[in-house]
Amino acid sequence: MDVEAVSSDKLVAEAFSSRRRSNSVSDDYSTQRTNDDATQCKYFAVQKGYWKDEFIGRFVSGANEETSRFPEISLGYWCRTKIVEQHVKQFINKFSGKVQIISLGSGFDTLFWRLSAENLKFLKFVEVDFASVTSRKIRNIMKPGTPEMTSFFSEKPSIIHHTDLHSGNYHLIGADLRQLGELNTKLDAADLDNSIPTICIAECVLVYMSGSHSSALLEALCSRFKKLSFLNYEQFRSSDEFTKVMEANLGNRGIQLHGLSMCESADKQKERFNMAGFSSVEVHDMNEVFNRILDPADATRVKKIEMLDELELLWQLLAHYCVVYAENH
Numbered sequence: 001m002d003v004e005a006v007s008s009d010k011l012v013a014e015a016f017s018s019r020r021r022s023n024s025v026s027d028d029y030s031t032q033r034t035n036d037d038a039t040q041c042k043y044f045a046v047q048k049g050y051w052k053d054e055f056i057g058r059f060v061s062g063a064n065e066e067t068s069r070f071p072e073i074s075l076g077y078w079c080r081t082k083i084v085e086q087h088v089k090q091f092i093n094k095f096s097g098k099v100q101i102i103s104l105g106s107g108f109d110t111l112f113w114r115l116s117a118e119n120l121k122f123l124k125f126v127e128v129d130f131a132s133v134t135s136r137k138i139r140n141i142m143k144p145g146t147p148e149m150t151s152f153f154s155e156k157p158s159i160i161h162h163t164d165l166h167s168g169n170y171h172l173i174g175a176d177l178r179q180l181g182e183l184n185t186k187l188d189a190a191d192l193d194n195s196i197p198t199i200c201i202a203e204c205v206l207v208y209m210s211g212s213h214s215s216a217l218l219e220a221l222c223s224r225f226k227k228l229s230f231l232n233y234e235q236f237r238s239s240d241e242f243t244k245v246m247e248a249n250l251g252n253r254g255i256q257l258h259g260l261s262m263c264e265s266a267d268k269q270k271e272r273f274n275m276a277g278f279s280s281v282e283v284h285d286m287n288e289v290f291n292r293i294l295d296p297a298d299a300t301r302v303k304k305i306e307m308l309d310e311l312e313l314l315w316q317l318l319a320h321y322c323v324v325y326a327e328n329h
């Protein structure tokens with residue numbers, strides 16, 4: 001091969017790698033923005049009365065005007081918020097509060113404050129997200145307001161590099177969940193005990209990373225924590241037309257669902273969790289969660305909020321999301 005060919009090959013390779021780098025940065029940026037969507041949707045549903053959350057408004061950016069949203073979306077968020085809350089409460093009660101909770105890709109979620117406001121006790125609550133998301137969350141946490149967000153911490157918060165906050169029972173960590181070395185080092189800084197019952201929550205998070213990245217993450221957590229439970233909420237039945245339309249819509253906004261192939265079926269979810277070292281795995285689609293697992297009286301109440309009499313679209317939407325509950329012990 002002549003010198004010119006070598007150097008032009010090098011130039012082309014560099015161009016590709018730089019394009020790949022910038023694509024991946026803009027891809028990550030779009031992924032981070034999904035947190036703003038989730039926060040807005042949750043805030044809207046809370047304002048409508050689907051559930052109570054006196055903290056979510058602290059994390060809403062921009063004008064807090066009421067954008068109109070389909071009731072099906074708010075019902076979907078009700079279902080997702082409630083099932084996560086229900087599972088975590090059961091986990092806390094099962095071990096009389098001697099537990100650790102880790103929320104992966106936590107965004108601006110408020111579960112730590114909602115549980116604390118109900119006086120539920122646990123040893124540690126750790127949240128992880130990209131550093132650009134955690135730094136924004138820290139700014140909102142530290143803003144004065146009623147109630148003070150920091151008043152729920154067991155120690156005075158110490159903030160490192162604007163991205164990490166440590167405060168005894170609560171830790172907020174800026175890390176990329178695909179970078180396992182960085183993640184493990186940051187989890188060490190939260191002073192977690194690997195032998196204590198620990199629950200990891202991933203609410204609409206794993207689907208943004210490739211199957212190999214999420215499998216490596218599950219495997220790493222599974223081998224680190226001896227008594228690990230994992231609660232995963234994400235897309236389901238992902239190979240049908242409904243998902244293709246959703247994927248195209250998200251793609252138009254630059255949002256890629258790299259892990260969609262993991263969301264095809266209950267078998268696929270079971271396989272990925274088993275392969276990562278989880279011995280028991282349950283999968284429920286959100287119709288089952290809505291109609292059989294959550295409190296029926298509350299389900300009847302929320303259906304009436306916006307007088308939804310035509311339920312076909314709701315069932316279709318809920319059929320395309322699931323909750324996976326896995327344990328490694």
Ligand SMILES: C[S@@+](CC[C@H](N)C(=O)[O-])C[C@H]1O[C@@H](n2cnc3c(N)ncnc32)[C@H](O)[C@@H]1O
Pocket residue numbers: 031032033034035038039104105106107108109128129130133175176177178202203204205208209
């Ligand atoms: C749809 S939002 C959900 C936020 C929150 N779990 C909730 O339900 O409100 C997805 C979140 O996952 C985070 N995320 C996705 N991939 C991530 C990664 N590789 N490392 C860290 N965070 C990630 C995003 O930044 C975003 O905050």
